[in-house]
Amino acid sequence: MHADLASLVGAEHVASDVALADASGLSGRVPALVAPGSAQEVAAVVAWCYEHDVAMVPVGGRSGYSGGIVPGADPDTVGIALDRLDALRSFEPLLWRMEAEAGVTTATVARRARENGLIFPPDPGAAEQSQLGGNLATNAGGPHAFKYGVTGHWVTGIEAVIAPGELVSFGGPVRKDVAGLDLRGLLIGSEGTLGIITAAWLRLVPAPPEALPVAAAFPTVRAGCAAIDAVLGSGVVPAAIEYLDGRCIAAAPAPFLPDAGGSELLVVCEAESAHDRDELLEALGDGAVAPPAAEVWRWRDGVSIAVRAARGEKLSEDIAVPVERLADAIEGTIAIGARHGLEGCSWGHAGDGNLHSSFLLDPGDDAMRERADAAALELFVMARELGGTASGEHGIGLLKAGQLSEQWAPAAVDAARAVKRALDPKGLFNPGKKEP
């Protein structure tokens, strides 16, 4: 195996017996991790694997939360790292367009866009670490997905290697295209189970003239969610509507709301004009403040780490529910934790009904981790009962295998399986991931 792979990508780009882990807490080992230097080399590696019935797991920035890059049960799985595919193949600011390879980081895309007065709106966390390919594989979201939509909305074309090792493109720089079935959209969010995305054409957009956050803290979850309702009824389209529950506020105190300790919900919205900011301040009511955007997002970026630090470890999910059930899901998260002897809490993308429901854990306490795993299953049940989903933006990966079968009708699951078989008849693309 190693000699063959080395002949395709160079011996210095084949590592042996490598541990693969992401932010999910899952990990595993692959006998070989190859780092192709081009899309053509990715195709050559896939062709070799497909010919030799060798399973593949594509590896991006390793910042995922669902074990998407952790190998499944097959000990002979080859890891394919996209790091070396880090070229911006083209960037045409005046055409609001960029073609970037899969290994380009989220931060690089964002920075290059910003330097030219543009934004690439999807803003999942871990920007310095996460890569475009991973964002595409999970159809990543982030705070600004509320107004701007998830990653796939901003991708007009992808280049991918599909079975049995063919480098193809679906779409391109053209902004509208209905000539074929939307295989571009099908591969986005497929977590590498239908092929390996090697590059994408991104749609950019001029940066909004201003980023004007507003924030307020509320004594109860219900009061905070009522304020979110008022925001939705204000006539304004906020760029983001974020929230933290009381436990998260305590773990990650907001510098712009020093008196929020003891509050049960903190709400942050972002306006893009002074007029809209004033409307949002009114919707959030007395005590709402309008801190600088840099301060808000610097703080917000640290929330996940701060919540983890509160006890040393945590288990986080990313269920999503219809927005009118947000309060139920926030309270339900705490109640589920309590039933398992765990401190439950959540924060997330309120406007999208997307909760990062979490349980605080003592590091190394395996029994506690097992209780949290059991509690997580109850989170999925709750999400479904509220009309929602087991994953809003992190994907299924290894961690949530089997959840779709609880969520979709059998015929719908059969359709998903049929599509998987059609595009990956040998079942070699990231086996065990996104398993219904």
Added chain:
Amino acid sequence: MHADLASLVGAEHVASDVALADASGLSGRVPALVAPGSAQEVAAVVAWCYEHDVAMVPVGGRSGYSGGIVPGADPDTVGIALDRLDALRSFEPLLWRMEAEAGVTTATVARRARENGLIFPPDPGAAEQSQLGGNLATNAGGPHAFKYGVTGHWVTGIEAVIAPGELVSFGGPVRKDVAGLDLRGLLIGSEGTLGIITAAWLRLVPAPPEALPVAAAFPTVRAGCAAIDAVLGSGVVPAAIEYLDGRCIAAAPAPFLPDAGGSELLVVCEAESAHDRDELLEALGDGAVAPPAAEVWRWRDGVSIAVRAARGEKLSEDIAVPVERLADAIEGTIAIGARHGLEGCSWGHAGDGNLHSSFLLDPGDDAMRERADAAALELFVMARELGGTASGEHGIGLLKAGQLSEQWAPAAVDAARAVKRALDPKGLFNPGKKEP
């Protein structure tokens, strides 16, 4: 056949020997056109057809431009009209959300949203006639797709009948969901070839505070396209960037630019604030005007009909190219027409590089129509050579069968065929349509 179908939907909802035609100029007959009264009845009809190996063609508002509702070669094809599925199952303005059945017209969705201070941004033409199901089947666009994206961007879930007659949902009211493969997105734009969409959950958004069009006419195509470049470089995100070439200006004079006769390009953009309007006026240069939105869009809605009326008949395509190739495509359309002894012209969605390239025809002149058909094939070649696509928003239907094979690599086409086979193993869903 008729007795069986009548037993499923009621004899009064089964018509015999019905002609089916849309705006493409194509037509055909089906031995039976059934009009189910519910999604469950659609499922029953599909199940009967699938069991008896009978081909199906779903029929919406009949306003399509590619013959998507015109039966293919099989004389025993059953038409399934969605007209009676015309319920708004739910409408929650404060949650920016609507669940509508496939037979609801585009105008109804727009009107109900507007009455509540919201918009459903996709705005394809023929709003009073076209139905949501058809918009989803073609992933329809329209002028405001430039800022807001096409239909699929605004759909969080669909209900559909898939083989062999199963009523399923992919997604729902929840705004973010990556638990399964994106079969929602796959069915959108599939032109009824993978199943029949019976309802959809639509995402709405508060209406922009203002709709402030600006317009200008230019002496040459290149000068007009340079102005479009200036618009893209202005830092403003226009809601729409439309254009008409000289022949279309003559056919559909703009009341707000009475001196535009003899101009070679007319550009209309829409701003959503006074600040942005002023920026766009500056980008369009001397002579730019800011007419009322109602006047602009009433005129714009009539352009297609006015161009047809210029000579009595026309053949229109909807190629799309990267926006920097727009001028080439506009001039190329005229040149292709000239080579075939036809008056070529175009108008469309400039910002998306989406041209309704057309040839003016004398009604009933079959030889002229044949020359136009040949010229249309050259339009597709030109679009591909410019890095674009044979269809930006109308779909492939019957009219453009075979175009995808010229546009995608063989392996990509094979993937599309494999997906089709996986979801429609008997090939009974709208056969002959969207044929690669």
